[in-house]
Amino acid sequence: MSEKTTRKRPTDALGVIAALSLSASAMAFAPASAGRVRPTASTKPVTISFWNIYSSGQPQTTYDNLVKAFEKQNPSIHVKVVSINFFDYFTKLAAAMAAGPSLTPDLAMNAGNLIDQQAQAGNQVINLAPLIAKNHVNTHRYYTQALRQGIYGKGIYAVPIDAAPRVLYYNKALFKKAGLNPNVPPKSWAQLEADAKRLTVKGPKGTFKTIGFDPELGNYYFWTAAWTNGGSFFSASGKPIINSAKNLQTLQFWVRLQKAIGAKALTSFQSETGNSDYQEMGTNRLAMYVATSTDMSEFAQSYPKLQYGVAPIPGPVHATWIDSWMLEIFQHHTSAVTAASFKLMNFLTSTPAQVQIAEQTGDFPANRFAASAPALISNPIWKVYTSQLKYAHFERYVPGAPTWSTNVNSEVQDALDGYVSPKAALNAAQSQVVHDIKLYDQTHP
Amino acid sequence: MSLELQRTMLLKERTRRRRLQALRQAATGYTFASPWLIGFFVFTAGPIFYSLYLSFTNDNLLQRPQWIGLANYQIALTESATFWHSMYDTLYYVALSVPFNLILGIGLAVLLNQKVRGQRIFRTIFYLPSVMSGVAISLLWLWILNPDFGLANIALGSIGIHGPGWLTSQYWSKPALVLMGIWGVGGTMVIFLAGLQGVSTDLYDAAYVDGASAFKRFWHVTLPMLTPTIFFNLIMSVLGGFQVFTQAYVMTSGGPNNSTMFYAYYLFEKAFEDLQMGYASALAWILFVIVMAITLVLLRTSYRWVFYEAGDLLKK
Numbered sequence: 001m002s003e004k005t006t007r008k009r010p011t012d013a014l015g016v017i018a019a020l021s022l023s024a025s026a027m028a029f030a031p032a033s034a035g036r037v038r039p040t041a042s043t044k045p046v047t048i049s050f051w052n053i054y055s056s057g058q059p060q061t062t063y064d065n066l067v068k069a070f071e072k073q074n075p076s077i078h079v080k081v082v083s084i085n086f087f088d089y090f091t092k093l094a095a096a097m098a099a100g101p102s103l104t105p106d107l108a109m110n111a112g113n114l115i116d117q118q119a120q121a122g123n124q125v126i127n128l129a130p131l132i133a134k135n136h137v138n139t140h141r142y143y144t145q146a147l148r149q150g151i152y153g154k155g156i157y158a159v160p161i162d163a164a165p166r167v168l169y170y171n172k173a174l175f176k177k178a179g180l181n182p183n184v185p186p187k188s189w190a191q192l193e194a195d196a197k198r199l200t201v202k203g204p205k206g207t208f209k210t211i212g213f214d215p216e217l218g219n220y221y222f223w224t225a226a227w228t229n230g231g232s233f234f235s236a237s238g239k240p241i242i243n244s245a246k247n248l249q250t251l252q253f254w255v256r257l258q259k260a261i262g263a264k265a266l267t268s269f270q271s272e273t274g275n276s277d278y279q280e281m282g283t284n285r286l287a288m289y290v291a292t293s294t295d296m297s298e299f300a301q302s303y304p305k306l307q308y309g310v311a312p313i314p315g316p317v318h319a320t321w322i323d324s325w326m327l328e329i330f331q332h333h334t335s336a337v338t339a340a341s342f343k344l345m346n347f348l349t350s351t352p353a354q355v356q357i358a359e360q361t362g363d364f365p366a367n368r369f370a371a372s373a374p375a376l377i378s379n380p381i382w383k384v385y386t387s388q389l390k391y392a393h394f395e396r397y398v399p400g401a402p403t404w405s406t407n408v409n410s411e412v413q414d415a416l417d418g419y420v421s422p423k424a425a426l427n428a429a430q431s432q433v434v435h436d437i438k439l440y441d442q443t444h445p
Numbered sequence: 446m447s448l449e450l451q452r453t454m455l456l457k458e459r460t461r462r463r464r465l466q467a468l469r470q471a472a473t474g475y476t477f478a479s480p481w482l483i484g485f486f487v488f489t490a491g492p493i494f495y496s497l498y499l500s501f502t503n504d505n506l507l508q509r510p511q512w513i514g515l516a517n518y519q520i521a522l523t524e525s526a527t528f529w530h531s532m533y534d535t536l537y538y539v540a541l542s543v544p545f546n547l548i549l550g551i552g553l554a555v556l557l558n559q560k561v562r563g564q565r566i567f568r569t570i571f572y573l574p575s576v577m578s579g580v581a582i583s584l585l586w587l588w589i590l591n592p593d594f595g596l597a598n599i600a601l602g603s604i605g606i607h608g609p610g611w612l613t614s615q616y617w618s619k620p621a622l623v624l625m626g627i628w629g630v631g632g633t634m635v636i637f638l639a640g641l642q643g644v645s646t647d648l649y650d651a652a653y654v655d656g657a658s659a660f661k662r663f664w665h666v667t668l669p670m671l672t673p674t675i676f677f678n679l680i681m682s683v684l685g686g687f688q689v690f691t692q693a694y695v696m697t698s699g700g701p702n703n704s705t706m707f708y709a710y711y712l713f714e715k716a717f718e719d720l721q722m723g724y725a726s727a728l729a730w731i732l733f734v735i736v737m738a739i740t741l742v743l744l745r746t747s748y749r750w751v752f753y754e755a756g757d758l759l760k761k
Contacts, residue, residue: 079465098506119722207593264612267610268593402718420702435525442520443520443724445513
């Protein structure tokens with residue numbers, strides 16, 4: 001299901017998950033209970049640091065409350081929460097890692113596609129597998145595709161705190177207005193293109209009052225579209241196949257969609273109001289776009305009367321993209337700190353905590369039991385999200401080209417802007433990634 | 446003990462005392478200067494030399510760096526198309542922005558040096574953009590350069606010119622950023638203003654008596670007397686031009702079609718996105734060598750066109 005690299009990781013990942021699931025068979029189908037543990041007997045006090053990206057708003061309140069609840073249950077553990085703005089987070093984490101153990105956090109959030117790099121380094125984060133086995137943590141509680149992002153070789157280096165599958169949001173009121181059935185969202189590319197055309201309403205001087213669909217709006221990204229066409233970016237042996245026929249077909253489709261709007265008109269559309277994509281849909285200026293579950297809570301908060309639906313991303317193949325936030329524990333800290341960090345990690349990914357996060361922030365839980373909690377699953381939109389996890393792909397880490405997706409995106413953008421043909425764009429992306437990998441091999445004897 | 450010996454011993458003692466005193470004075474001086482010295486060695490010189498070491502390694506922040514000799518330099522100079530592309534974009538920007546910056550700076554300084562009503566207000570208005578945050582300016586210009594609703598194209602439209610796509614066009618993106626850079630010419634202008642204050646009125650009086658027109662006084666008095674300031678601003682503008690980064694980072698992300706992939710932005714991407722610190726350090730040192738070479742060339746040639754009031758003293 002996932003992008004493969006030179007490592008035989010997926011096989012290993014499945015093996016690791018299977019082994020750990022078996023070892024924790026006693027708890028296999030019991031919802032995790034870490035959130036309901038009784039206060040532990042008083043032991044030597046320990047302070048741990050927990051770095052996260054929630055520096056404002058409801059997510060910060062939710063996580064602060066969860067940490068307080070954890071401290072109440074574990075009086076001997078004090079958690080120093082360090083909330084860092086998302087835009088500064090990776091720079092600060094990288095600086096801490098470069099500075100060494102005295103500055104690295106004990107428990108930290110990190111992006112799923114960066115875990116492999118740390119695991120490969122071997123001196124940054126701990127392999128959680130022994131702790132998971134020792135503490136009988138049921139790994140079955142994590143969605144397999146979400147957990148896979150934290151698996152490197154035969155170890156588990158991070159566990160997911162959320163899983164954010166992309167789905168298609170569509171504005172039912174605009175569907176009705178355009179004479180389309182509001183309960184039948186597009187399933188194929190042809191339907192998406194036809195519906196987008198009918199939903200698009202032109203304004204004066206080449207501007208648009210309503211855009212039906214544009215690949216650049218929302219959280220779609222080229223790789224997601226390519227996966228929905230059965231495309232792939234790396235072969236089984238790890239060789240880049242960015243300019244494959246399937247990917248070219250996808251980009252040609254994207255360019256066609258984009259041409260219906262035009263790059264200049266799209267820039268104007270975006271800057272006319274300065275709104276986010278969910279706001280554009282909330283104000284009936286955008287009929288369809290691809291996004292994560294977070295937008296559902298944005299609608300509930302800002303546009304409670306909006307009539308909208310969600311559906312799988314249209315395409316020949318069922319596929320979606322997830323990019324989870326993961327939790328990892330850094331090395332070189334005392335065993336008491338590591339144990340306390342693991343306890344907090346386990347608490348935050350437990351079913352009650354994950355339900356609380358999902359209810360309050362709209363983040364889709366990585367814990368499958370939480371995702372199917374009655375309070376959440378009763379919402380039909382949530383059901384669509386849950387159904388998509390099994391089709392999820394994620395960006396693979398490639399040692400020589402860690403930013404391959406950015407390179408691809410950049411070339412795709414040039415094709416969408418009309419500077420180069422789809423074929424030339426993908427050939428350029430292919431050359432760039434091949435070149436980066438070659439350079440990496442040259443500098444890493 | 447002979448008198449001669451006593452004198453010799455006395456002289457030696459005096460010399461010893463003088464040396465001790467000089468040492469004490471030096472120690473006192475260094476003690477007072479130590480906060481700066483420590484800061485300089487730890488936070489400036491140390492990282493500079495460490496980055497030189499890193500440029501010969503494959504450092505990625507996460508693992509112990511391995512020595513790979515000149516590989517990073519060889520890859521950048523001979524195998525990376527992006528390196529040369531970023532160099533082209535940067536040189537293009539420098540070649541366009543530096544002359545504009547200097548000419549406009551001198552022009553504004555001369556105008557604002559005139560004794561007119563509201564002189565100070567005008568000086569403040571023109572200087573104001575140069576004290577604003579680069580990010581704030583970038584965001585503001587994103588609006589000004591908007592193809593449909595931006596002030597730039599509305600102004601062009603009012604005189605019948607269909608404005609370009611600016612930042613959405615690979616052909617106009619660099620000129621757009623140069624145009625934006627000109628807006629911050631206030632810093633250069635203030636230095637020229639200071640330079641103009643130093644031009645002796647006697648020279649203007651003498652030229653006037655000789656019958657020189659206003660243009661000739663500007664050409665034969667103001668400009669030659671301003672050459673040390675022009676030289677200083679030239680060096681600073683070249684240095685600033687080679688380090689152009691914020692606009693590309695905030696406004697264009699290097700696009701469209703890599704047309705604003707400036708050298709500093711490429712370096713940033715390699716260091717903080719790809720975590721190739723070793724390679725990025727090599728890029729930083731290559732930039733240092735290029736800028737140093739250009740500065741030396743400018744210094745060498747400055748003897749031909751920079752005139753100091755001290756005459757030839759500085760040439761010796």
